Amino acid sequence: MIYFFDPGGVGRRPLELYKDLAEKYGFVMAGSNNSRNFSSDQSHVLNALWVDTHRRFAPDARLTYVSGFSGGARVAGLMALNCAQCQIAGVIANGAGYPSNRADAKDKLLYFFAVGDQDFNWPEVITVRREREDKGLAYRVRVFSGRHQWAPAEVMEDAIEWITLRAMQAGDRPPDAAFIDRQLRLRQADAGDAEKKNDAMAELAAYRALASDFLGLRDVPEAEKKLVALKKSPALKAALKKQQEQIDEQAASENEVSGKLHAYVSGSAEDGTTLASTIVQEMHQLNDQAEHSKNEVKRLVARRAFAGLFVEGIESGQEELESRHFDKAEACFDLMSKVSDSPWPVLLLAETYAAEGNKKQALRELKEAVRRGVDVDAIESNERFQVLKTDPEFQKLVQAAKAK
Numbered sequence: 001m002i003y004f005f006d007p008g009g010v011g012r013r014p015l016e017l018y019k020d021l022a023e024k025y026g027f028v029m030a031g032s033n034n035s036r037n038f039s040s041d042q043s044h045v046l047n048a049l050w051v052d053t054h055r056r057f058a059p060d061a062r063l064t065y066v067s068g069f070s071g072g073a074r075v076a077g078l079m080a081l082n083c084a085q086c087q088i089a090g091v092i093a094n095g096a097g098y099p100s101n102r103a104d105a106k107d108k109l110l111y112f113f114a115v116g117d118q119d120f121n122w123p124e125v126i127t128v129r130r131e132r133e134d135k136g137l138a139y140r141v142r143v144f145s146g147r148h149q150w151a152p153a154e155v156m157e158d159a160i161e162w163i164t165l166r167a168m169q170a171g172d173r174p175p176d177a178a179f180i181d182r183q184l185r186l187r188q189a190d191a192g193d194a195e196k197k198n199d200a201m202a203e204l205a206a207y208r209a210l211a212s213d214f215l216g217l218r219d220v221p222e223a224e225k226k227l228v229a230l231k232k233s234p235a236l237k238a239a240l241k242k243q244q245e246q247i248d249e250q251a252a253s254e255n256e257v258s259g260k261l262h263a264y265v266s267g268s269a270e271d272g273t274t275l276a277s278t279i280v281q282e283m284h285q286l287n288d289q290a291e292h293s294k295n296e297v298k299r300l301v302a303r304r305a306f307a308g309l310f311v312e313g314i315e316s317g318q319e320e321l322e323s324r325h326f327d328k329a330e331a332c333f334d335l336m337s338k339v340s341d342s343p344w345p346v347l348l349l350a351e352t353y354a355a356e357g358n359k360k361q362a363l364r365e366l367k368e369a370v371r372r373g374v375d376v377d378a379i380e381s382n383e384r385f386q387v388l389k390t391d392p393e394f395q396k397l398v399q400a401a402k403a404k
Contacts (some may be wrong), residue, residue, distance in 0.1 A: 005072030009036030120308030
């Protein structure tokens, strides 16, 4: 069994992405439609999901896993670490690291991290990887080409094969010699490719996998020796230094704008209009660097920094919305709608107006969200739009979104 948590509460999204893997590897997959970012009672949601699925199925307690994307990845980690009755075997985290209140002492979990190379949470995942490596905790990290998103199906397949291999290693699944040998050949090929490219970080991932994932299943003494030598090598030290330079550069870029964003949201600025204009201008400059810099690493860092600031603005607005500070929420979402053509901020503006009871303005923003390509599930599953369900204009908007 794998439980999935989407930050927007669209449980269908990961199931549609990975349903073929469920068939191929014999997993039941369940997606929550109630767990979402800023949910007030996650424990109630998790308990309801657990009870419902156990009424329908009889999952093996040793082979139960959780997965999530972004805030949903933190919910998945929270369930794995804090739910004693659940006995979760592992976490597949997409686009995020640990939950904020993680307890190290309880962490004997398998942890698979998938993150896009343009994801603003890339520094967090890289930092967590180092921590788990230093502490000898079980992990695997896949960095794919992409932004802040659910991992592509081939990356999720890698995760499922990894937890399956580790279950065989732990004696929780019967060993499948053909499967084990295929996994061994794949990791050996990874190691060979990494050596040819002189990619120390890829070598670390490959030799770590060979040395730890096949322990007790296959003898890999050469991989163990190479891992020990690699950890002492100047090449790995240089690669780690370059990673840290990217992390530091992204933090510096974000900090430059983040303070201004905080001042704007809090209302502490003397001239909010001018400050808003400055924020928009600086974020546009950052986005321009992300699109046009001749240096690939500079482009990646700028993309991550821009995305991190965009999400900071969105989440600030969501916090204000949950606190029913509608004016501040509107200001945040309106500002973010000016720095990106994403449908997300205008959809949240529509939510804010709907929560205020301003149906006319809510419908106007929903129309813009549809123009920008909003996911229809994000409209239909949103409880705040219940007050609009009988409105003919709302129904027309939903049909237009479905047509897209």
